[in-house]
Amino acid sequence: DAKTTQPTSMDCAEGRAANLPCNHSTISGNEYVYWYRQIHSQGPQYIIHGLKNNETNEMASLIITEDRKSSTLILPHATLRDTAVYYCIVRRYGGATNKLIFGTGTLLAVQP
Amino acid sequence: EAQVTQNPRYLITVTGKKLTVTCSQNMNHEYMSWYRQDPGLGLRQIYYSMNVEVTDKGDVPEGYKVSRKEKRNFPLILESPSPNQTSLYFCASRLAGGVAGEQYFGPGTRLTVT
DSSP: OOOOOOEEEEEEEEOOOOEEEEEOOTTTTTEEEEEEEEOOOOOOEEEEEEESOOOOOSSOEEEEESSEEEHHHHHHHHHHHOOOEEEEEESSSSSSTTOOOOOOEEEEEEEE | OOOOOEEEEEEEETTTEEEEEEESSSSHHHEEEEEEEEETTTTEEEEEEETEEEEEEEETTTOOOOOOOSTTOOOESSSSGGGGGGGEEEEEOTTSOOTTTTOOOOOOEEEOOO
């Protein structure tokens, strides 16, 4: 599975959009981009995933560049409860190991 | 409510005293996994199971055992715990035919071995 690079930390003002970047320049054609978040020592929470097209759900939007070498997770109106470590993960759609490789992630601090 | 539950949430024990951390999911998921999370090392997979009676080693299986006698339960067994197994443990599950990266995690079990 491809390696990802994320900034260590970011700040965002409450009510503003939080844009979290992820670089995955070695991504393969059959690999998806997944985003999770982990609020202090709680279990990681799935947010969204995508392959090529931009995706949106009730939590966030995912923008993937045309060459698929990078992506951005957008939280449209960040709240204090969105303060968490956000992980960008690249892996194949299926696979028997069920393994997710979590990197160091981005600590998003939403400021009041 | 669809969820993964773990018990206990916190446990302090002594070296060598066998313990079991339970994991249960109510979503009829085939796949289940155990991870441990340590500072600076991220989450690492310990064991996984693709279905009842089917289990396999992850990246850090030494010192752990698992069983999958029922679809909903996937207990993690430490036969002789040691201090290096002090960690935060997470159980996760997903549908076999679903998106492999879309997994549901339990709330975590913080284990301290003295």
